[in-house]
Amino acid sequence: MPNYDKLTRKEALELWKQHCADVQTATMIGRGETNAQREQRIKRVRADYSAFVDYYFPHYTQNSQTGAQTPCAPFHIKAAKEVKANRNLRAVYKWHRGAAKSTHLDIFIPLWLKCQEQREINVMVLVGKSEDNANTLLADVQAELQYNQRYINDFGEQYNSGSWEEGEFVTKDGTAFFARGRGQSPRGLRYRSHRPDYIVIDDLDDDELCENPSRVQRLTDWVKEALFGALDGGRGRFIMVGNLIAKNSVLQKISETKGVRVSQVNILDENGNVSWAAKWTRAEVQAIEDFQGYRSFQKEYMNNPIVEGAVFRQEWIRWAKRPQWRQFEEIVLYIDPSWKGSTKNDYKAAKLWGKVKGGQLWHLRAFVRQATVAEMVRWCYDLYEWAQATGVAIKFYMEANFMQDMLMDDFTKEGDLRGYQLPIIGDKRKKPDKFQRIEASAPLWERGFVFYDESQKDDPDMLRGLDQTLAFQKGMRGHDDAPDADESAISILQKHSKITNFTPSFGKRRNAKNVTW
Template sequence: MLAEIYRSGAKSVHIDLGIPLYLYVTDRLKFMLLFGQTDSKAKKLISDIQSELTYNQKFIHYYGKKFKFGDWSDGDFTTTDGAKFMTSTPGQSPRGLREGTARPDYIVFDDVDTRQRVNNDELSRRLFDFAWEDARGTFDEGSPNRRFVVANNNFHKNTLINMLKDEFKKINKRLKREGFQSTFFVLTVPAVKNLETFEPNWPEKTSAEYWRQKYISTPYRSFMREYMHTHIVEGTIFQNKYIQWKPRNQFRSYEALVFYGDLSYKDAGDYKAMVFVGKSGREFHILTAFVRQTSRYNVAKWLYEFVEANNLLKNNVQYFIEGLFAQDEFVSDFDVVGDELGWYVPVVADEKTKTGKFDRIESMQGYFQRGNIWFNEAEKDSTDMTELVNQLLAFSKGSGAHDDGPDALQSAISKANVSALTNQTPMKTTSRKEIMKRQKNRF
């Protein structure tokens, strides 16, 4: 379960204290393992259970003394009836962890993310792998009690809870398709129900007036991140206020339609980006995008599926891929899919030499500032379009952030400009008689 609860929403009180104590007294918890951001923070979180078991006289009256001499240290203690409570931190291997024959049956990750980690894709992916593989792998397979809980506010796309939320969506789709009942749940609690009435989700603690004042006195992006689970990354070049959405036009109404792919040489390590842009007057409409860490074959497969689903072969669409590296090999990847399907998308390599990637991408800033760039509203919840927007917002000199999406977008806009001019310029013809008249006497 993911407890996506706003900051100060009593996540830890429920997930680290109330629920595990309830499970313990109902004989459904034998081994709790809590992961905190640091060792001291993890011990502080689990000390609340230790205090209740030791000093809460009402608890002792109903359930008896649980304090066990000689085994009651901070962050690692066992009760008189054998229940184990233990803390750890991400990175400390839990493989093979057990108490006697008992393995963990209640695992919690509470507020483990840091600003440094979420701003680094590699560190975030390591935490995800550790939680989802190493930690979850300590459960006793087949046991009826295997509870895995992550508690945090969802303040960044790279937080553990957000990455698991995306994973849960994929898992639940597969389970539904195969006819299985899901056990992967997401509890989402923002501070207020909406930003009009500011009606609080915990009215016993705070009022609508409190949250209205909080909203006014807090930077918008901070409020949305910390209290509403909405990620807003403020870019230095491409700012969030430049990101506009509206429905696309009919394909045939555009002056130019261009697909452009920036495909890395590495097969699956880097992002592969392909962006579809339509030019309409002064506007450039980003109609769809593919921005993923995957193979070139998967990009080609996606392109063919999109072209077929939208019957694009009947439209005047240009298809380019960047041809700086192994262009014949890259085009071949698309032809392989064409061989499988029995028809072909006319993808060609862009042989134009490119220099100064940063300057090229930055040159789009004027289009964004003037409101000439529009994203397809139908794609607003698409993971690919979200990744493209995230890469734009993260783009800056020396940031080290992925820029494959913005690079493909800049090239698509450039090609669309040229294509629109070519399509609009009337063809000039000269008769053979006129040509002969201009020539010098050949005799």
């Protein structure tokens, strides 16, 4: 699907014309096919959505780098079957950025419904952020129907010169297509005796809208009233697609509506595997997260929008030149390894903190990765050996419950290889509720007692942990391993300090791999 964003109307038109030419070229038909072969293919593609996409849309599915075809993901096929099977579907497809949600729900699935032996669609309405946005989205459907030679060869001429305009058109077999922008009246939409029976709402939310609760509510009311009312007494497929960019959004409100089927697909599933493995490798997904940062990645690719500053604020993060190692009264490494049987998607955290005279707390080093226990263990042993060579005394702590788990085998095995065992102390503290204790530590940042070693300002583990800290909030679905380890290390350092946790101030706060020692 061409990207028309930020183009002038003239530029967009030229891009669309080039797209049409590409469609025509990519779908040229070979000679010598018999009618029997053609009929056999038609029967197959009507029943098999993946085969339908592969054959008619090579210009979408071809990998621009390798030239190979990228097959549909399992969630694409599941959605197509679900839409086809239910003529009165109410559904939200909450798919991550890059999941081809618009391509499938706006183009491929409607055209698959249209080519069935008994046509499954009569009037389609495509709704976008604005009228222009909706028109450009619909133009891609128009391009396929007018220029896709394979589709035309199998299902007949679609172009209807008497009714083929921007934003609305009717094919030769009488299927009507309309585009509408958000808030634009859909009342009275029909073609002949048919009212809309396929309405798809595409990426209705944006950041500006979601900052205004009253606008979100008004638009939600418009979706439920005027737009849903365009169906024939509620009959028809009513679909919304997008990724969850804010908890206060139309997408979220429609998702919470009784009777609405919600399909949520994140780029990584609950086990840390890539949802569309035919398109991305795990390393490519990790590179996306490394570039975007934790919060942006969670918002765009994990359907997990996080409000920065809900507990910790950016202006509380103070980078400074670290005191000499000999000036630290105590240095603690707190290890939070996650359970041995937990998913690959979990983070493992090891945080090095120190305390100097006067009560200043220094965050010195970090390991925050979606890694194996063995990788974390090696990092801890490397840190210990560096500390021994440098003359720095570090106390190693881990929650006592973890020390009873099988993960201690990894520490023992590494110790056997190196000829010594890491001196880990079990943390037997009876920990209160995680959110309460992490929030209770936040005033130490606010009052200026916490500092970050500026030599680590570009360290990816340190930054990843900092992202988790700034993203921390009650009920969060993201990862909190880093701030949890921070609080545990600070709690140990505070045992012999005159500083105590301050009472947190409640109320809305505004938003704001190689180890080198």
